Amino acid sequence: MTTDRESDQLLVERVQAGERQAFDLLVSKYQRRLMRLVSRIVHDSAEAEDVVQESFIKAFRALRFFRGDSAFYTWLYRIGINTAKNYLVTQRRRAPTSTDTDAEGAEAYDEGEGLRDINTPESMLASKQIAETVNAAMEALPADLRTAIILREIEGLSYEEISDIMTCPIGTVRSRIFRAREVIADKLRPLLDAPIDKRW
Numbered sequence: 001m002t003t004d005r006e007s008d009q010l011l012v013e014r015v016q017a018g019e020r021q022a023f024d025l026l027v028s029k030y031q032r033r034l035m036r037l038v039s040r041i042v043h044d045s046a047e048a049e050d051v052v053q054e055s056f057i058k059a060f061r062a063l064r065f066f067r068g069d070s071a072f073y074t075w076l077y078r079i080g081i082n083t084a085k086n087y088l089v090t091q092r093r094r095a096p097t098s099t100d101t102d103a104e105g106a107e108a109y110d111e112g113e114g115l116r117d118i119n120t121p122e123s124m125l126a127s128k129q130i131a132e133t134v135n136a137a138m139e140a141l142p143a144d145l146r147t148a149i150i151l152r153e154i155e156g157l158s159y160e161e162i163s164d165i166m167t168c169p170i171g172t173v174r175s176r177i178f179r180a181r182e183v184i185a186d187k188l189r190p191l192l193d194a195p196i197d198k199r200w
Contacts, residue, residue, distance in 0.1 A: 130191060148180060
């Protein structure tokens with residue numbers, strides 16, 4: 001039974017040996033995950049698709065240098081994040097500070113735990129407000145903190161994987177995630193401390 005990392009490495013070796021179809025398998029395996037990640041950095045879906053496509057092109061061109069020191073998807077995520085950051089720089093703008101409501105964002109945090117399965121209108125409105133607050137707080141974070149918290153809480157990556165992707169020590173990753181969680185918790189505190197009927 002091969003692990004994901006081993007099967008990816010076999011596909012990489014096939015691409016390196018000149019089998020282009022093997023790269024198509026890697027693209028189909030990681031396209032949705034990379035799109036989800038890039039969409040949180042570049043908020044226009046058409047632009048995010050362009051960034052993802054460019055990321056795969058860069059990955060394909062650089063694949064001959066890939067030696068398997070890290071997992072393929074870790075390497076691919078690093079390319080995706082850097083491509084998205086470079087795209088924003090070339091557009092001479094930062095990511096917008098507001099996004100559509102994303103309940104998935106709120107569910108990634110302990111503070112949202114108690115609201116998940118309650119379907120009253122009041123609790124649904126509170127859940128919506130929490131999601132909006134979490135999204136706004138995440139968008140306001142500096143890029144490094146936002147990337148770290150997205151990779152940890154939304155992508156579910158380990159500290160080691162994030163360290164690899166962001167090319168920084170694990171201690172720095174932990175610090176960035178801690179600071180990001182602190183900022184988000186500070187923004188959520190007024191909502192969570194207020195009675196439900198005082199939240200709107």
